[in-house]
Amino acid sequence: MKIGVYFCNCGTNIADRIDGGKVREYLEPSGRMSYFKTCPFLCSEDGKVFLEQDLKDEKPDRIVIAACSPREHEATFMRVMGQAGMNPYLMQMVNIREQIAWVTEDPEKAVKKTSVAINAALKRVELHEMLEKQELEVSPAVLVIGAGPAGLKAALTLAEAGRRVTLVEKSPVIGGLPVLFEELFPNMECGPCMLEPVMAEILHGEHAENIELLTMAELTEVAGYFGNFEVKIRQRPRYVDIHQCIGCGECFEPCPVSGTNPFNNDMDEKKAIGFTFMGALPNAPYLDPTLCTRFTEGSDCSACSAACPMGEGVIVFDDQEQIIERQVGSIILATGSTLYDCSRFDNLGYGRLPDVKTALEFERILASNGPTAGEVVTSTGEQPGSVAFIHCVGSLDDDHKPYCSGICCQYAFKYNHLLESKLTDTKILHLYKEIVSPGKEEYALHRAARDNHNATFIRYDRISDLAVTGENDGQKIRLPDGNSINADMVVLCPAVVPTADTEKLGAMLDVSLDRFGFFEELHGRMDSARSKIRGVYLSGACQAPADIQKATSQGMAASGFILSELVEGRKIELDPLFASVYPEKCAGCKVCMRVCPYRAIHFDEENSVSVVNGVLCHGCGTCVAACPMGAIKANHFTNEMILAEIEGALK
Amino acid sequence: MPEKPKLAIYWAASCGGCEIAVVNLHEKILDVDAAFEFMFCPCLLDTKKKDIEALPDKSIAITLFNGAIRTAENEEMARLLRKKSQLLIALGSCACEGCILGLANLHSKQEIFKAVYLDNPTIDNPAGTIPSPASEVPEGTLTIPAFYDKVKTLGQVTAVDYFIPGCPPESHQIWNVVEAVVSGAQLPPAGSVLGAGCLSVCDECERVKEDKKIARFYRNFEITPEPRKCLLEQGLLCMGIATRDGCGAPCPQANMPCTGCYGPPEGITDQGARMIAALGSILDIGDCKGKSEEEIAARVEALLDSVPDYAGTFYKYSLPGSIIGGRVKR
Known part of the structure; x- marks a missing residue:
């Protein structure tokens, strides 16, 4: 076997410390090396030309390149090999710069170390195999789960790039949480108005035909992997033909039954057929079969249908649940967040005292399309003379959620600002553990709240230091110092937590959850829009508590990943450095399955052997080390290669 | 009647379990006897070392060697039987890989002797005598085989043709090997494991x-x-x-x-x-x-x-x- 060694001087970086000539003398007697060539800068344009020509002239079977870290130039040299017509995996690189030249004082020792390292590479490279990148056809279509700000921006970005998007939303309405908010921090913009242009683009815009919006729908099954997911979506019946309905609302009035409206946190009622709230999009009501007497009593009421100016057939009483199957190449999770359950804090009275509200409930009270039409009133219909905002409920608390959700201070100061203009005499109390307001615009509301002469700020350490009790004329809050203060209304600002479906979706997609139950990102700083499963991306508050800016940015970031990773018409290249199971050596113990961080291993029950999916495998080698049978081979890092390398270093 | 091929079973540092596994062939032992001249087995037969030494080289068709190499005698017998046998087969875990007595390799010879001959509560050894290859007594010099520092496998002291693992090997697997040899079937390359599978x-x-x-x-x-x-x-x-x-x-x-x-x-x-x-x-x-x-x-x-x-x-x-x-x- 003809093995050539290329020794790069790296200018003086290597040559100053390591004498290439002496290394050559040291290695020659072993007879493993067919030739040894030195180059001043192998990565330079001249160096690459030299290497390419030399490979063409010498036609070696294998080469060893002694130069810098493979992290720096392995890919460079592999490309040159490819240009020279040599399989790029028939090379072993030895890092003699960072690992030897830069860290070894004594030139004698440096020569010896270099020789040992090259000898190890010579032994190893003999065993290298020709590996080829493989290609796989992919679907460019995308599934987006959740039509809040993150999901909407993602879907729109992708649709604008010509991608087919299936946008799945569990509720009958799109827009996520902010569409319920009258005004938004930090600039007091109207939530629905701000989202409306995006939602309109999704529904009727230039690229709307690329977006298939499925409301009242949930993902139920996923098979396949990056590039080729087969998904099943269950869509509940709306009983209203969304395409024929013009959203006039004539059907509500005649409906004889009503129930509490979950979109107003059950603080008011809505008819069995109706909008979640005025202005909800898509602009079509939905019929709630748990209220409608046709379903609850088997009646033949058709008051709504009779009132429909568009005629019969717009309200579809025999609408059925549908299972929709789609093939997509990637999936964006944008399922958002909710608030920590405040009824866990008995001392705060939530659920017992009618005027203790959560932030979400207070948002609806503030909203002009909410239960009180935007009037801030207590349960007795009075304007509150005092309102207390309790920040950090369940946050910064090891017994509940140890993190800061980052948005609560902002909206609490927004409330302060709104109250100041709506109820000029109302006293405001902020009870907080910590206050955060980073960002270029965010401090304005904080300062305004501080400047509000009606506002008082009191710090507390532990939530148990507070106690909210009912009084005849409102609530009394016991403060940490033992004093009490009255509040006609108490608004709790709880920790932001993942939605209830997060765990189920995570299990379905094999996407891991972090210790707080949010979807776990690939890397907290560098890759927060990617999950650990290839082809599944994360956007918005399902990954971590987020404001709208972060959520939309992440939605677009996920879209960017998809546009670069799954390009229409371009097959995905599979790195050949993946693991594979020798089926004849596998005893079926299943040790490997648990250890794979990428869920790339499945069990072939018929043959009772494990199988590694080369598309999903990242080539990390964990299963190779774990397999007690030695039945898993890591391409380019076989046990034989590693042992040969060790032997070469020791002998 | 042509002479039957010779079969030997030897134990080195061993417990005797492998012999029992052979005996557990039950009536098949008669087939073994029919096929072989069962001529050496210190556990069962009275053949002596000198009888083996007297044989021409390679005159034993198969030696099933069980037990690890703990003493000089074990090694001497291993080398002798290697010389006299066409096939030297390591029988059982001790011969193959050292087995339980191989755990003694966590201790030195001195520590072992101290535990066995000095600290052992059931030993009465006021003179503190510990075994030695040669001891001077009034009658002359007494010799016993030297106790090695480390337990070795059979393969570490001589070339072994095949290995039958197990502590002890399952009897049916011993039979499978015997049957394969008797039938003249093509045996796998030297150094292979016989009488076992290739998985876990x-x-x-x-x-x-x-x-x-x-x-x-x-x-x-x-x-x-x-x-x-x-x-x-x-x-x-x-x-x-x-x-x-x-x-x-x-x-x-x-x-x-x-x-x-x-x-x-x-x-x-x-x-x-x-x-x-x-x-x-x-x-x-x-x-x-x-x-x-x-x-x-x-x-x-x-x-x-x-x-x-x-x-x-x-x-x-x-x-x-x-x-x-x-x-x-x-």
Whole structure:
């Protein structure tokens, strides 16, 4: 076997410390090396030309390149090999710069170390195999789960790039949480108005035909992997033909039954057929079969249908649940967040005292399309003379959620600002553990709240230091110092937590959850829009508590990943450095399955052997080390290669 | 009648279990007798060493050699039988990889003698006599075989044609080998393992394997295992995943975890290291995100503490034949 060694001087970086000539003398007697060539800068344009020509002239079977870290130039040299017509995996690189030249004082020792390292590479490279990148056809279509700000921006970005998007939303309405908010921090913009242009683009815009919006729908099954997911979506019946309905609302009035409206946190009622709230999009009501007497009593009421100016057939009483199957190449999770359950804090009275509200409930009270039409009133219909905002409920608390959700201070100061203009005499109390307001615009509301002469700020350490009790004329809050203060209304600002479906979706997609139950990102700083499963991306508050800016940015970031990773018409290249199971050596113990961080291993029950999916495998080698049978081979890092390398270093 | 091929069974440092496994062939032993001239077996026959020395080289067709090499005599007999035999077969775990007595390699010869001849409460040895290859007595010099510093495998002192693993080997597997030799079937290349499979015990164990995630280990007496579920998954330290098959998995199927007597699977050089590598991947210390290093270390420690005896568990049968071989003295 003809093995050539290329020794790069790296200018003086290597040559100053390591004498290439002496290394050559040291290695020659072993007879493993067919030739040894030195180059001043192998990565330079001249160096690459030299290497390419030399490979063409010498036609070696294998080469060893002694130069810098493979992290720096392995890919460079592999490309040159490819240009020279040599399989790029028939090379072993030895890092003699960072690992030897830069860290070894004594030139004698440096020569010896270099020789040992090259000898190890010579032994190893003999065993290298020709590996080829493989290609796989992919679907460019995308599934987006959740039509809040993150999901909407993602879907729109992708649709604008010509991608087919299936946008799945569990509720009958799109827009996520902010569409319920009258005004938004930090600039007091109207939530629905701000989202409306995006939602309109999704529904009727230039690229709307690329977006298939499925409301009242949930993902139920996923098979396949990056590039080729087969998904099943269950869509509940709306009983209203969304395409024929013009959203006039004539059907509500005649409906004889009503129930509490979950979109107003059950603080008011809505008819069995109706909008979640005025202005909800898509602009079509939905019929709630748990209220409608046709379903609850088997009646033949058709008051709504009779009132429909568009005629019969717009309200579809025999609408059925549908299972929709789609093939997509990637999936964006944008399922958002909710608030920590405040009824866990008995001392705060939530659920017992009618005027203790959560932030979400207070948002609806503030909203002009909410239960009180935007009037801030207590349960007795009075304007509150005092309102207390309790920040950090369940946050910064090891017994509940140890993190800061980052948005609560902002909206609490927004409330302060709104109250100041709506109820000029109302006293405001902020009870907080910590206050955060980073960002270029965010401090304005904080300062305004501080400047509000009606506002008082009191710090507390532990939530148990507070106690909210009912009084005849409102609530009394016991403060940490033992004093009490009255509040006609108490608004709790709880920790932001993942939605209830997060765990189920995570299990379905094999996407891991972090210790707080949010979807776990690939890397907290560098890759927060990617999950650990290839082809599944994360956007918005399902990954971590987020404001709208972060959520939309992440939605677009996920879209960017998809546009670069799954390009229409371009097959995905599979790195050949993946693991594979020798089926004849596998005893079926299943040790490997648990250890794979990428869920790339499945069990072939018929043959009772494990199988590694080369598309999903990242080539990390964990299963190779774990397999007690030695039945898993890591391409380019076989046990034989590693042992040969060790032997070469020791002998 | 043509002369029958000669068969020898020798024991070196061994317990006699391999002989019992041979006798457990039951009536098939008559077939062995019909096929071979069973001419040397210190456990059963009165043939002497000098009778073997008197034989021409290679005149014994097969020697089944059981037991490890503990003394100079063991090695001398191994070399003698190698010379006189056409096929020298290592029979059983001791000859193949050193077996339980190989755990003595964790101690020096001096420590062993001290424990056995001096500190042992049932020994009355006021003179502090310990065995020595040569002892001077009034009548002259008494000699006994030297006790080696380390237990060795048969393969470490002489060339071995085949290996039959097991402690002891299953009788039906001994028969399979004998039958293959008698039938004149094409034998695998020298150095191969005979009378065993090429996978691991899991392949023969019918217990259901699912998710391997082990939060702690239990000693056998601590739990009654669920009868159909993989024992390792239930926290019993079953060596089956890193042990060659061929035994038929009788232990795990009788609720006893495999202790690894059939040695490493095909192609694996170090059974203990393999087992540890595999366990290292499936031990579960819970979610460690955000936990302090001390807490993580404490959890690891607690889990490892539930392994009763590292060497005696992972290298119960294979220490002399493993890469580490034993304790290294410096």
